Structure formats: C-alpha cells, structure tokens
Amino acid sequence: MPPEFQQRVIALLRQVPPGRVCTYGGLAQLAGYPRHSRHVGRLLSHLPEGVTVPWFRVVGAGGRLSRPGSEHADWQRLLLEEEGVVFRANGQVDLRQCGWPADAA
DNA sequence: GGAATGACCATGG
DNA sequence: ACCATGGCCATTC
Numbered sequence: 001m002p003p004e005f006q007q008r009v010i011a012l013l014r015q016v017p018p019g020r021v022c023t024y025g026g027l028a029q030l031a032g033y034p035r036h037s038r039h040v041g042r043l044l045s046h047l048p049e050g051v052t053v054p055w056f057r058v059v060g061a062g063g064r065l066s067r068p069g070s071e072h073a074d075w076q077r078l079l080l081e082e083e084g085v086v087f088r089a090n091g092q093v094d095l096r097q098c099g100w101p102a103d104a105a
Numbered sequence: 106g107g108a109a110t111g112a113c114c115a116t117g118g
Numbered sequence: 119a120c121c122a123t124g125g126c127c128a129t130t131c
Binding site (some may be wrong): 025036037038039040041042043054058059060061062065066067070072073076 | 110111112113114115
C-alpha cells in the first residue's frame with residue numbers, strides 16, 4: 001500500500017464532523033481505493049502511535065458496529081452516542097441521518 | 106512462492 | 119432475519 005492511502009484515510013477521518021459516522025468501504029472509496037475496506041479496518045486496528053483520529057466514527061456497512069461484544073465496540077458506541085449519533089433499536093447507526101458524507105447511504 | 110489472516114462486503118439459501 | 123460462501127487486497131508467517 002502506498003503510504004498515501006493511510007494518510008488519505010486519516011485525513012478524511014479527521015474531516016468527519018462529530019455526530020456523523022462513515023463506513024469502511026465508503027472511506028476506502030473516498031480515499032481513492034475502492035474495495036479496500038479491509039485495509040481501512042486493518043489500519044485503524046494498528047493505528048500508529050501519536051496519531052489521534054476519531055476511529056470510533058467508522059462503522060461497518062449499513063451502520064453495523066464491527067466486532068460487537070468487544071471492548072472497543074462498547075467504547076465506540078458510548079463515544080458516538082455522546083456526540084449525538086443516533087442508534088436504531090437494533091444497535092445500528094442510522095446512516096441516513098448520521099452518515100458521512102451525507103449520501104453515503 | 107504459498108497459506109493464513111483481517112475492526113469488510115455482497116449475495117444466496 | 120440469520121448463517122454460510124465467495125470475493126476482495128495487502129500483510130505476515
């Protein structure tokens with residue numbers, strides 16, 4: 001992967017306003033690397049030290065949380081709710097309302 | 106070089 | 119709606 005990829009993703013992530021979330025695939029696509037959703041996930045899981053990014057604003061397709069049950073999922077949900085992200089009854093994010101970019105759904 | 110892995114996604118049963 | 123399968127692409131063993 002070109003180092004560009006990571007920078008792009010991180011840059012995009014920093015541009016996501018509070019109260020909004022984006023998807024792995026969407027993020028990858030915006031970064032200019034469609035079908036690299038897994039790499040976004042991998043990148044976030046191995047975040048370099050020193051870089052502070054709102055990783056919790058990234059969710060799976062359809063607003064699903066990745067790896068539910070794990071610590072980071074709970075933590076993520078709390079953080080998002082605190083920012084005003086609306087969770088549906090099933091525990092998924094309402095992308096139509098909180099998705100970013102607005103048309104990502 | 107080949108097999109296994111991953112904070113994924115879409116489709117089919 | 120849930121589970122299983124296939125596809126995806128780079129990294130790691």
